[in-house]
Amino acid sequence: AQKITQTQPGMFVQEKEAVTLDCTYDTSDPSYGLFWYKQPSSGEMIFLIYQGSYDQQNATEGRYSLNFQKARKSANLVISASQLGDSAMYFCAMREGISNFGNEKLTFGTGTRLTIIP
């Protein structure tokens, strides 16, 4: 079974609108963390936001926020007021066993290609 599932291969969104990128995950570990990365056409991987399984509040970083629904095992990325520069590939990733020192492997989803339309 896929540990990280991103069901939207591609999305087109009008500039200035909000966009939600879906991510569901599968783990039996109660201690895990979820990361979102952005990969623009230039190819580098840019860290956006993190959510820990024990965090009481949804993570926010500027225009990025995470809609974390633990019971549904979903961690959707919300980008508010989208900009042309948001056009990129977005990856959701999970680290399991975060309470165990030394376990830092990430499992990535297949990504969502977001295109912002002017």
Next chain:
Amino acid sequence: NAGVTQTPKFRVLKTGQSMTLLCAQDMNHEYMYWYRQDPGMGLRLIHYSVGEGTTAKGEVPDGYNVSRLKKQNFLLGLESAAPSQTSVYFCASSGGIFSNQPQHFGDGTRLSIL
């Protein structure tokens, strides 16, 4: 601030040739990783290291070897390149102290095997 530097950025090999990809980080990170990225498959972990002198297999280790002789460097080797190893390779590092610390990535190496 260099962060994670990968060398080379592009390379074309013939089937059966060997090569080494170099990853260097200047953040004093304990953990280092090698991933490959193929279309439609996201990033998959090849090998990783939890400290100088240590290496471990990831999800897709076959056909690759790694070495971590110095804390700042992590080398990925292809002994006999195959067309199936055509991919974009990313190196990453992380500090290993706090759970919310992200992995920091290099800019990638685009490798084509003919």
